[in-house]
Amino acid sequence: MDAALRSPVPAALGGRLATFGAVRGAAARFDAGVSPFGGLPVEASGADWADLAALSGPGRAVVRVAEGEDPPRVPRGWALEREFPGVQMDGRAVPGAPDPGAVELGPADRPAMAALAERTRPGPWLPRTAELGRFVGIRSGGVLVAMAGERMRIGPAGAGGATEISAVCTDPAFRGRGLARRLVDAVVAGIVARGERPVLHASALNDGAIRLYTAMGFTVARPMRFDQIRTPPG
Known part of the structure; x- marks a missing residue:
């Protein structure tokens, strides 16, 4: 499982999320309406990069998700457009x-979920993101003010598998009330009930989020990269 978590996109799309994207060789790419994420082996070969380019199309942006502390060295013709360091956190405890x-x-x-994501920017939210897994929320006065859910599902269902918690967000007017922690706990409970390992990702620069998740019992498992790259033009 730890090997799959080092580059979770191919592991997810090669398994339980196969209908949400495509795999070619060791490369994988979510469908454009689901997520901007793509994946390669941590030590990617020239053939792996060529496969990701074929999956994405010429001149297309893709966010490469993989273990690492430094941005990738992209092949000739590719462009590194945005660097984003992150961490992967393990919630097995x-x-x-x-x-x-x-x-x-x-x-x-889904319209309310998209509106909340637009207000809070918890990470990539596209028209079909909500189809990836279970989402829970809290309403106030009939308005959705906080949510959290599941994104990548890695490995087999049940024992031996892992599910990523994502889209954790709270309307600015309702922050400081512990809503995010409550919802993460609720999502974790569902994942654990299936016998799976909860994992999540956070920006390496977001000390507040890392402190919150650490206080809940998550531990930093590895550094991750979420760098936006662009395939060679046609």
Whole structure:
């Protein structure tokens, strides 16, 4: 499992999320309406880069997700457009807890989920992101003010698998009330109930988020990169 988590996109799209993207050789790319993420082996070969270019199309942006402390050295013709250092955090010691105030979010909630993501910018949110897994939220006065959910599902379902927690966000007017922690606990509880390992990613520069997750019992497992690169023009 740890090997798959070093480059989670190929592991996710080569398994339980196969319908949300494509795999070619050791490269993988989510469909454009789902996520901007693509993946290569940590030590990628020229053939791996060529496969990712073929999956993405000429002149297209893709966010490469992989373990590392430094930006990738892209081949000739590629462009490194935005550098983003992150960390991957392991929640195998976090039991989680269902939250009676959290509601399950479904297709009817997607406009509200997109609006909250637009206000808070928790990370990439595209028209089909909500299809990737279970999402829960908290409403105030009928308005969705906080949410969290699942994104990449890595490895087998149940024991031996892992699920990534993502889209953790709270409306600015409702921050400081512990809503994010409650929702992460609720998502963790669902993942643990399936026998899987919870994982999440955070910006390496977001000390507040890392402190929150550490206080919950998550541990930093490895440095990660979320760098935006662009394929060679056609």
